[in-house]
Amino acid sequence: MSEASLRALELYCGIGGMHYALKLCGLENAEVIAAVDISPLSNAVYRHNFPGVLHMEKGIEGLSAGELDRLKFNLLMMSPPCQPFTRVGLKKDIEDPRTKSFLHLLSVLPKMTNRVTYILLENVKGFEESRAYKMFCETLDQLGYVRQGFLLSPKQLGIPNSRQRYYMLAKCSQLGFDKKWYKSKQPILKSLPEDIKLQLLSSSCPVGLQTTSGSSDTCQPLQNFLEQSDSTCENYELSKDTTERYLSVMDIVSPSSTGSTCFTKSYGQYIEGTGSILNLSPNNNNTTASCDRKAQHYKLRYFSPREIANIMCFPKTFYFPETITRKQQYRLLGNSLNVHVVAYLLKLLVTQ
Ligand SMILES: C[S@@+](CC[C@H](N)C(=O)[O-])C[C@H]1O[C@@H](n2cnc3c(N)ncnc32)[C@H](O)[C@@H]1O
Incomplete structure (x- = not known):
């Protein structure tokens, strides 16, 4: 087992966007210890760029609680398939076969012996209105996580591209975190740019962040x-x-x-x-x-x-x-x- 103190499991890893994000954020002693995706095409790209990582080409519906426990990860990063929730799609939500693996994961997390400390999920706008989202929140609440959801676009961080996505951040409060973390919103507010803070403060939406419309002037060309x-x-x-x-x-x-x-x-x-x-x-x-x-x-x-x-x-x-x-x-x-x-x-x- 590696010495890393932050051991990430990357599910639905695709070409490894989350892996690069973990590297970019500069957290010391953090590493992706395993990645899973069902697509041979994206897996070829992932393996090409991260040859040293334990990479599994399989369906997430095939992962058992024991198997997950053995990986000993404390950060779960995932981008489940978004087609069941997209605005222009059929929005079949939990009836869509592509949601099956995510529902399986929700059923397996409570059976794990090790409680994962941190969870980050990415999905399309619309996920936060789905039944899958509701079930996700219920599972997190049952397991004692504090959580906060966001709609965020790269433009809000100075990147000249619109790509609004839903993000859920969750921490396991049973491991000693302040349960008020998500209610007060203070810790997160501290370091968000001013325009996002304003949106957050003025928003009555249960999702924490709405995109700003007018921040393009601060974006790079x-x-x-x-x-x-x-x-x-x-x-x-x-x-x-x-x-x-x-x-x-x-x-x-x-x-x-x-x-x-x-x-x-x-x-x-x-x-x-x-x-x-x-x-x-x-x-x-x-x-x-x-x-x-x-x-x-x-x-x-x-x-x-x-x-x-x-x-x-x-x-x-x-x-x-x-x-x-x-x-x-x-x-x-x-x-x-x-x-x-x-x-x-x-x-x-x-x-x-
Ligand atoms: C939205 S993409 C994630 C993209 C990824 N974050 C990236 O940076 O490329 C969803 C991924 O889930 C994978 N996927 C879909 N169903 C799956 C399943 N049942 N088990 C494992 N992976 C699955 C797809 O192959 C796809 O790569």
């Missing part, structure tokens, strides 16, 4: 996240046909923009609602009303997967194996998370 090579411009250029056909429905940004829309798993395949398109024309017309746009004024390209990874705050050391196609890279990134946001929350969870 997109150019800080771009690849500068000519080949990127050529490889990701939109054809004349696509530009003309979809110009009115595109979210067009430029290198100096301080925002972009959420990059989904369908980026590069579909245009509308899947993520922003970059305009490199010096005659910058990003502000032109969509119905008045003229194709000849634009020089458009997709963001490359590397650039999306940069915007999602994956480190430079993160790589896709060569076998992973561009389409697969967009898909895996679209399913992942903003590393900086999760790092920020992990630090709050463990140190406050």
Whole structure:
């Protein structure tokens, strides 16, 4: 067993966004001791980047309480499948087969001998209205956790990208934490930026945080996240046909923009609602009303997967194996998370 004092289990690990977040938040003596995901594709990427980690390619519904106990972890980080809860989906919630593994986990946590100290969950907006969420909260309450939920977007932390997600932070109060932690909200309030604090204070919503709308002026420009090579411009250029056909429905940004829309798993395949398109024309017309746009004024390209990874705050050391196609890279990134946001929350969870 390793000497780490913070031993994390990463469930639904995908390409390892939570793992990078744990590294980024700089907590001493913290390490991911095991990761689990059912998808061979994301697992290939995970193993490529974290060859030393115990990695299990299996369904979480197959994990027993004994097996979890043997891992001796005290931090559980997880991003369960979000399709059952998405706004545009069927919202089948606990009836959706993709929720089964999460429900299994809720049934197994009380059977464990070791009580996990910290839990961080990430999911889409809408999860907090689901029956799965209610069951999650009931389980946490029964087991003596104090908890706090958030809706948070990278834009609120100065990153030029909208990706509002729901986060739950929970600490086991039976292990000596102040039960008032979540009620007073004081420990967390201490270190949140001012705009978030205001939202939190003015919110009557049971979810602690709402996104702010007007913080884009404090975000970095997109150019800080771009690849500068000519080949990127050529490889990701939109054809004349696509530009003309979809110009009115595109979210067009430029290198100096301080925002972009959420990059989904369908980026590069579909245009509308899947993520922003970059305009490199010096005659910058990003502000032109969509119905008045003229194709000849634009020089458009997709963001490359590397650039999306940069915007999602994956480190430079993160790589896709060569076998992973561009389409697969967009898909895996679209399913992942903003590393900086999760790092920020992990630090709050463990140190406050
Ligand atoms: C929202 S993604 C998580 C992304 C991850 N946090 C990342 O940074 O890439 C959900 C992940 O759950 C995995 N998954 C879905 N059902 C599963 C199951 N029953 N058991 C294990 N993993 C599962 C999917 O393969 C997918 O990688």
